[in-house]
Amino acid sequence: MNERQLIDDLSTAVLNEPPLGFDPDEVIDRAARRRRHTMATAMTGSAAVLVAVTAIAFGATGANSPPSVGVASQPPGPASGGPDPDEPVPCPLPMAEIVPGQLAKHFPGVEWDPVPEPHIDTETQSWINLAGDTTQNVYVICGSPGGMVEGIETPEPTLVIDEPQPDGALLRVWQRETIEDRVQITAEWTLPGGGELIEVQVNAKGEPFGTPRQAGELATELAGLAG
Amino acid sequence: MRKTEENRFREFAREQSAALRRTGYLLCGDWHLADDLTQQTLIKLYRAWPRLERDAAPVSYARKVLLRCWLDERRRPWRRAERRDGEIPDGADPATGPVEAHELVSLRAALFRSLDELGPRQRAVLVLRYFESLSITETAAALGCTEGTVKSQAARGLAALRTSVDVRAEDLTKESR
Numbered sequence: 001m002n003e004r005q006l007i008d009d010l011s012t013a014v015l016n017e018p019p020l021g022f023d024p025d026e027v028i029d030r031a032a033r034r035r036r037h038t039m040a041t042a043m044t045g046s047a048a049v050l051v052a053v054t055a056i057a058f059g060a061t062g063a064n065s066p067p068s069v070g071v072a073s074q075p076p077g078p079a080s081g082g083p084d085p086d087e088p089v090p091c092p093l094p095m096a097e098i099v100p101g102q103l104a105k106h107f108p109g110v111e112w113d114p115v116p117e118p119h120i121d122t123e124t125q126s127w128i129n130l131a132g133d134t135t136q137n138v139y140v141i142c143g144s145p146g147g148m149v150e151g152i153e154t155p156e157p158t159l160v161i162d163e164p165q166p167d168g169a170l171l172r173v174w175q176r177e178t179i180e181d182r183v184q185i186t187a188e189w190t191l192p193g194g195g196e197l198i199e200v201q202v203n204a205k206g207e208p209f210g211t212p213r214q215a216g217e218l219a220t221e222l223a224g225l226a227g
Numbered sequence: 228m229r230k231t232e233e234n235r236f237r238e239f240a241r242e243q244s245a246a247l248r249r250t251g252y253l254l255c256g257d258w259h260l261a262d263d264l265t266q267q268t269l270i271k272l273y274r275a276w277p278r279l280e281r282d283a284a285p286v287s288y289a290r291k292v293l294l295r296c297w298l299d300e301r302r303r304p305w306r307r308a309e310r311r312d313g314e315i316p317d318g319a320d321p322a323t324g325p326v327e328a329h330e331l332v333s334l335r336a337a338l339f340r341s342l343d344e345l346g347p348r349q350r351a352v353l354v355l356r357y358f359e360s361l362s363i364t365e366t367a368a369a370l371g372c373t374e375g376t377v378k379s380q381a382a383r384g385l386a387a388l389r390t391s392v393d394v395r396a397e398d399l400t401k402e403s404r
Binding site: 007 | 248
C-alpha cells in the first residue's frame with residue numbers, strides 16, 4: 001500500500017456516513033447545565049466556608065470590638081485562589097505505590113491481580129484487574145482535567161451520591177448498567193472551585209464487587225492523601 | 228461563558244461535528260463510538276471555549292481533544308475487552324447500488340482490519356497525515372511528539388499496512404485454490 005492508495009481508501013471509508021447520532025445543540029445544553037451545576041455547588045461550599053470563617057473572626061474579636069479587616073471580610077471574588085476548572089489538577093500521589101493498598105482496604109475480600117496493568121503515558125492513572133479476570137477492574141485517575149462520566153450517553157449514568165463537602169469540595173458517584181450484564185460505578189472528587197482531583201471507576205460483571213459508597217470512600221481517602 | 232461566546236461555540240459545533248466524527252470513525256472504526264467521542268470532545272471544548280477563541284485555532288485544538296478522548300477510551304479496560312468481530316453494514320443509501328455498497332463494506336472491513344493491527348499513535352499519525360492532510364509539523368503538534376517521530380511512525384505504519392494487505396491477499400489466493 002502506498003500513500004496515494006491509503007488516502008483513497010481512507011476517503012472512501014467515510015462515504016455514505018450515517019447521520020449524526022446526536023444533536024450538537026443538545027450536547028452544548030447538557031455541557032452548560034453540568035457546568036452551572038458544578039459552579040453552583042462550588043459557590044455554595046465557598047459561601048459556607050466564608051460564613052464559618054466570619055463567625056470565628058467575630059467570635060475571636062469580641063462582640064464590642066469593631067469588625068476586623070481580615071480574610072473573612074474580603075469579598076469572595078471569582079479569582080480568589082481556586083483552581084481553574086479547565087486546567088488539569090496536579091497529582092501529588094505516587095499512584096502505583098498507593099492504589100493497591102487502598103483497594104485492599106476499601107474493597108475487602110476482593111482478590112486482585114498481583115501485577116497491575118502497566119501505566120500508559122502517565123503515572124497519574126492506574127487500573128487493577130480482579131485476579132484472573134481482565135474484564136473486571138478498578139480504574140483510578142488522579143489530577144484529571146475532565147470527568148469520566150461526562151459525555152457518556154447510552155445508557156446515561158444515574159447520580160447516586162451527591163455530597164458537597166464543608167470545604168467546598170464535592171463527591172459525586174454515578175452508576176450505570178452497560179452492555180450485557182456489566183455494571184459501572186464512577187466516583188469523582190472535585191476540588192472547591194472545580195477540577196477533578198480523583199476519579200475512581202469500578203467495572204464489574206453481574207453483581208458489582210464494590211458499592212457506590214465504597215467507591216466514594218476510596219475517592220475521598222485518595223483525595224485526602226493528595227490534599 | 229457569555230451568551231455571544233456560547234452562540235459562536237454552537238455554530239462551531241454544528242459546522243465541525245460531522246468532520247470530527249469522520250476522523251473519530253477512522254480512528255476507532257465504529258460510527259457509534261465516533262459519535263460518543265465527538266460528544267465528549269464538544270463537552271471538553273465547551274469548558275475551554277472562551278480561552279480557546281482568544282488564544283488558539285479551535286479546529287486544531289478540537290482535533291487534539293478528539294485524539295486525546297480516543298486514546299483515553301482505548302485505555303479503558305472496558306473498551307479493550309470489547310472487540311468488534313465484524314463490520315455492521317450501515318443503512319442502505321438509495322443512491323448507491325448493491326454492488327457499490329458491497330464493495331464499500333469490503334473495503335472498510337479490510338482497511339479497519341489492517342488499521343486495527345497498528346498501535347494507536349501509529350494509526351493516529353496515518354489518519355492525521357493521509358485523511359486530514361496535516362503536515363508533519365501539524366501532526367506532531369496534534370500528537371504532542373516530535374516531527375521525527377511522526378516521520379518514522381508514518382513510514383512504519385505504511386509498511387505495516389502494506390504487509391497486512393499482502394498477507395491477506397496471499398491468504399485469499401490460498402483459499403481460492
